């Protein structure tokens with residue numbers, strides 16, 4: 330999950346659910362022990378370790394694991410509890426009430442995630458609610474029945490806590506919706522007013538010369554300050570605004586590339602542009618990219634479109650044919666963040682890729698984790714055999730650079746050389762003062778990195 334407000338609200342929901350589960354588990358276990366119902370006490374006691382594990386995972390920011398745990402455990406737990414929920418005559422069963430907030434919560438948490446969790450698990454909860462409300466399906470073991478007066482209190486407690494959970498989920502969803510609405514309005518204004526900008530991060534070859542740049546979008550908002558792409562790109566993807574934004578990025582990057590092409594000292598530079606999955610999925614994607622590239626007049630083979638692995642879960646034929654159509658006019662496809670997705674290595678030869686970008690998490694883990702190094706070496710070797718160019722992103726230290734070079738990776742991008750720069754600073758990086766014409770990394774003191782020093786910019790604290 331990307332680091333934005335949605336992620337914070339998901340974390341709050343999961344942390345809250347973990348704590349509530351522990352309290353509910355303690356409360357019910359104590360009540361069933363009091364009524365000498367050890368089976369029910371043990372069953373409800375199961376909520377305690379679950380709640381602790383959930384809160385711990387959420388606290389550790391392992392949100393995917395936490396959400397998957399909750400999304401699987403809670404529906405099953407409620408279903409089993411309903412089967413054991415043996416009420417005396419005249420009292421209604423109420424455990425199934427918890428299915429309602431759960432259905433909504435699962436839908437919210439997995440709104441941007443897997444279809445299985447978003448629809449199948451939510452549907453299971455809704456069906457569970459209906460079935461256990463209308464039928465008396467269950468184990469019907471008289472030994473489980475508790476006195477009618479206590480059972481009635483239990484029904485009230487179950488119904489009230491389920492309603493409280495429902496309010497909690499709705500409040501969080503509402504807060505999320507308000508922020509999304511506000512961001513949507515602000516993004517529309519930014520498109521209309523031309524408030525987005527591009528920065529360019531140099532890409533370096535084995536001789537430590539700048540051979541290209543990756544165009545990265547920037548949004549400086551008057552009130553919100555610098556809004557990172559990780560915060561607004563996922564929202565733009567959901568609302569469809571990624572299409573005008575992505576087209577603007579491509580047009581602006583091509584316009585810059587056209588300027589580089591007319592100057593001898595910059596005409597060799599390539600331009601990498603990120604393409605988000607929902608932008609790629611547009612039916613007229615190939616047509617609009619071809620049109621933008623044609624109108625800009627740039628050499629298409631100097632454009633690298635960066636896709637992430639998420640696109641390869643789509644229809645293989647459609648994806649490959651779109652990629653082939655743009656490859657046919659010369660555009661190069663680069664697989665961004667390689668190693669972070671779930672696709673198999675077969676994507677490397679099933680799609681017309683020209684480059685893979687080793688994700689920065691591998692580069693970061695390479696020196697501390699031997700298996701990361703082995704995987705990185707294997708990726709580089711495999712890419713070489715498949716005739717794919719390899720570039721490593723997130724190169725921050727000379728040690729990482731040396732290890733990558735030893736492993737056979739000869740193209741790099743990262744703070745060691747330079748952060749993303751606005752176009753003036755990028756120009757200065759390309760034409761350094763006569764006193765600093767050695768390869769980039771040689772210029773750089775440990776902190777800040779050398780490329781930054783002669784480009785006259787400061788090193789950002791994070792991506």
Ligand code: C2E
Nearest residue numbers: 545546558559562578603604605723724725743744749792
């Ligand atoms: P990405 O395409 O993988 O871009 C690399 C990100 O890593 C950039 O973050 C860059 O500033 C950062 N980075 C570069 N060198 C280093 C380093 O040495 N260490 C670390 N820790 N980070 C480094 P940024 O600009 O915040 O962009 C984040 C993501 O947002 C991008 O990841 C890309 O997925 C998306 N994005 C950015 N611009 C665009 C765009 O124009 N269109 C689309 N669709 N997505 C974009």
Ligand code: MG
Nearest residue numbers: 543603635665
């Ligand atoms: Mg990229």
Ligand code: MG
Nearest residue numbers: 665666686722
């Ligand atoms: Mg990347």
